[in-house]
Amino acid sequence: MKKVLVAGSTGYLGRYAVQEFKNRGYWVRALVRNSEKAKQPGSYFSPAIDTLADEIIVGDATKPETIAAACDGVDVVFSSLGMIKPDFVHTIFEVDYQANMNLLDVALKAKVKKFIYVSVFDAHRMMNIPNVQAHEKFVRELKAANIDSAIIRPNGFYSEIGQFVARASSGFMLMVGDGYQRSNPIHGADLAQVCVDAVDGTAKEVNVGGPEVFTYLEMVDLAIEIAQTKPIIFPLPLWAADVLVAGVGLFNRDVHDVALFATTLSRIDIVSPLYGTHRLRDFFMQCKTLVK
Ligand SMILES: NC(=O)c1ccc[n+]([C@@H]2O[C@H](COP(=O)([O-])OP(=O)(O)OC[C@H]3O[C@@H](n4cnc5c(N)ncnc54)[C@H](OP(=O)(O)O)[C@@H]3O)[C@@H](O)[C@H]2O)c1
Numbered sequence: 001m002k003k004v005l006v007a008g009s010t011g012y013l014g015r016y017a018v019q020e021f022k023n024r025g026y027w028v029r030a031l032v033r034n035s036e037k038a039k040q041p042g043s044y045f046s047p048a049i050d051t052l053a054d055e056i057i058v059g060d061a062t063k064p065e066t067i068a069a070a071c072d073g074v075d076v077v078f079s080s081l082g083m084i085k086p087d088f089v090h091t092i093f094e095v096d097y098q099a100n101m102n103l104l105d106v107a108l109k110a111k112v113k114k115f116i117y118v119s120v121f122d123a124h125r126m127m128n129i130p131n132v133q134a135h136e137k138f139v140r141e142l143k144a145a146n147i148d149s150a151i152i153r154p155n156g157f158y159s160e161i162g163q164f165v166a167r168a169s170s171g172f173m174l175m176v177g178d179g180y181q182r183s184n185p186i187h188g189a190d191l192a193q194v195c196v197d198a199v200d201g202t203a204k205e206v207n208v209g210g211p212e213v214f215t216y217l218e219m220v221d222l223a224i225e226i227a228q229t230k231p232i233i234f235p236l237p238l239w240a241a242d243v244l245v246a247g248v249g250l251f252n253r254d255v256h257d258v259a260l261f262a263t264t265l266s267r268i269d270i271v272s273p274l275y276g277t278h279r280l281r282d283f284f285m286q287c288k289t290l291v292k
Pocket of ligand 1: 007008009010011012013014031032033034037059060061062063080081082083084085095099118119120121154155156157158159160
């Protein structure tokens, strides 16, 4: 039986990855920062992992001494460890790059056979964004390291649009740009399948997105239909969004970087190879149950 370490296991994707590895018969060690978090379901219906994982270890990958034994006896490391929103403690580079480097270091010492890492789709078109730069700096180090590896390059996750129905229900929504940019977001359970497939697959890079392509406007319309409301949609032209983002940057670089991600995505079509079975309509229906 293969043994895997899942880093980022209390995150949206990591929880589904733990579940999928278990479903495929792996022995799973989950790296968490807070063991209490493992007992609770995660955001947008992602599962609790305490009863799924075979072993839960506590460690903070930004502190190498706390993860020194994390890879002992493990065949595969899967990492969706990253910082998608500022925590006001670490910089993006400390987490997305350095924490993953610390993990790679430990994996090499433990002679792990394969390292699967989650970056982003079409990173080369978004190299203005520090989060993407940090991911890709790690990708370069991973490819150069003496270990078999695979890079998963997904489109946006359903968790990132999970608040659409709540916003529609609140009666107010923001529209950055004209809303005509297309993308195919992916459910965590579908993406986890692709991640686990990569262990025995030969592909070094895997581009993937969900099974349906929408414009941003179409996603907003779907959320409104499901919320059964008529919200006010406040249009924010891209030039105004840019001014706001630049202004935020004067006060906080990390918030600026996340906002820059949003404005960059509002400018370009991001459509990756279609995969999966989870439909956005069903996900939004589920999200409606969260609206008070
Ligand atoms: N969300 C998207 O739309 C999207 C799209 C493409 C690519 N990605 C990339 O995919 C990855 C996973 O995304 P996600 O949405 O699943 O993120 P997420 O829900 O925020 O999960 C991130 C995970 O990393 C863990 N983590 C952060 N710092 C850590 C540290 N120092 N030591 C140990 N664990 C640490 C978090 O632990 P805690 O639970 O303790 O905070 C959490 O389990 C990220 O790298 C992201 O950039 C995301």
